[in-house]
Amino acid sequence: EEVRSSIRSSSSTFSLHQRLHLVDTLQRRCLDYLFEEEINVVLAEVNNAAYVSDCDLHTVALWVSPDVFLRFKDEEGRFLGHRPMDLLNLYNAASPRTHGERILDEAALFARKCLETTLPHMKGSLAREIKCTLEIPLPRRVSIYESKYQISRCEEEAVVDEADLNIESKLPFARDRIVECYFWMLGVYFEPCYSRGRIILTMVIAIVGVFYDIYDSYGTAEDCELFTKCIERHLTIYQSACNLRSEIFFYAYQTMENKLAHEERYRMSYLRSFIVDFVRGLNAEVKMRDDGYVPKSLEEHLPVSLRTNASHLLLCASVVGMGDIATKDSFDWVSSMPKMLQALCIILRLLDGLQSFEREQMTPHVASTIDSYMKEHNISIELAREKIHELKEETWKDFNAEWLNPENSQPKEIVNRIFNLTRTMEFFYNKDDNFTNCHNITGTICSLFVEPITIL
Structure with missing residues (x-):
């Protein structure tokens, strides 16, 4: 006071x-x-x-x-x-x-x-x-x-109601990133009133990480096809090849739904639509990878790759857990892929291409934006990286223009989710893919959650 x-x-x-x-x-x-x-x-x-x-x-x-x-x-x-x-x-x-x-x-x-x-x-x-x-x-x-x-001092508080999906024991091949997921989510909304949203978004980010591990690294083409159909049909059991994986997903889905009031549960249908679109895109990329196909240009590359960077899915998930400020109109707006969200998707895809390119060359991989840009313009890796970085900066200008003058009269609490999510992406993909190489941010996580604040 x-x-x-x-x-x-x-x-x-x-x-x-x-x-x-x-x-x-x-x-x-x-x-x-x-x-x-x-x-x-x-x-x-x-x-x-x-x-x-x-x-x-x-x-x-x-x-x-x-x-x-x-x-x-x-x-x-x-x-x-x-x-x-x-x-x-x-x-x-x-x-x-x-x-x-x-x-x-x-x-x-x-x-x-x-x-x-x-x-x-x-x-x-x-x-x-x-x-x-x-x-x-x-x-x-x-x-x-x-x-x-x-700040010079603050009171230490408990971190969060843990979103325990038991991923490590049930899916030993998947990355255990619950702490990193919570850290990521905290950048989207840290305010106390969004406790429910933090829990839901943390679970979604964790599940997205499992999906990436299945489609990018450990699933065969047949596995990925079956798993995609399983998610599309929203069944608890489909084939033995995907039983355990789908069980964890549907447990998380049910847990999130149970945190919503009855009149809010319509929100999950929007989230499910984004999830289905996401896994379909991942499955399409598996086929491109196995065929060794490199899109001839960014114009051809982005329609698929923008679906698989999960930005639209994470934004929807961040709105699902919000209070009465999130209305059906808010979800219709997110589903319409407004220009701010389009810019967010492009920024993340370009950042991911810049920071993951060298690591991906070591194994069979989906063609990145750098691969396509090199093919389109017949230029070196170094020049392609420079051009992709310039394009990322230009896209930030597009994003800023929409953020400063939003095309829709959505509440600022909703619009701020996009802004915060974009800033979080910039942090996680600064210099490296810090979600994959999470040791890079261990110090930052400990500084925020564990170490006391030093009074200067």
Whole structure:
């Protein structure tokens, strides 16, 4: 209540600079959801302000309006040099740019070059923050993962109601990734009110991992065909070849359904449709892999591969566990594959191609986006990787344009699931496929769930 009172009083007693920094501080500590009404009042007042002439670059970066950056250019149109913290915020502010925002493109390029030059000569927490930002800008990072480094102290709380599918004993060939699945899910929604959603989404992510292991690594073509039919028909027993696998899936499905109120159970029909489409896509890729077929272009590759990166399925699952804010209209919207969701699917597919390409060359594999791009343009691996990375960045601009101006008047709680899921994907596929090579994120998981917060 003291914080709430401070926010309410800030509109009349705090300067523009102080108000923006107060909101930024709450958001970085994942506390903004507790003060949405108060923050909206502050932001409305800031939005109606007619001037920013007395603000420094750090504050202007928080303002995030492209035109106000013009006053930080010299007579020749070059951005003026500023302190590392200012440049850091400028780079972050320019990240959610869309197509045609030339000023923000220039700001991002200028800030990045300056930060890369400055970083080798810096130490401490600011140096670590700059290094992280150059890898993934703050708007693309997952809020809850960042909060550990932003707060000075917090009370340790129990992790979660464990989603125990007993995968390790029943499917010994499958990867046991329950902790990683929960960590992934926490990036989509960490707020206490979404406890049920966290449980459901964790189970879905775990099941998706099992599906990948079946179709990509351990299932024969016949196994995969039978298993696909089993999922399509939604039977508890189909053939001995898929009995145990289907048993675990249907147990998870039933568990998720039981967590919904009677009037909410229609949601599972949407989830089931996405699951069926997902396994059909995986089965189609098995046939392509066994035939050694490489799509001739990205245009041919993406219609299949976008179905098999599970983004649409995970988004639907994240909405299933939400409260009354999720309506039938919300699920119809998700099922229509809005442009934001399309961009999410493309971003993940391109990220996966970039980080999994070298590992996949060691075994028979489904052709990646890099394989198809090399074939389409007859270029080297290095150049193809560079072009795929550029395409990923362009798709982020498409995503930002839709996120900042959504095409549908869905509640922001629903739209934020897509945004958070996209940021989570960027984290998991930064530098490596961190879901497959989960040892890369062990330190981050321990830092968030196990280790106490150090008071600086």
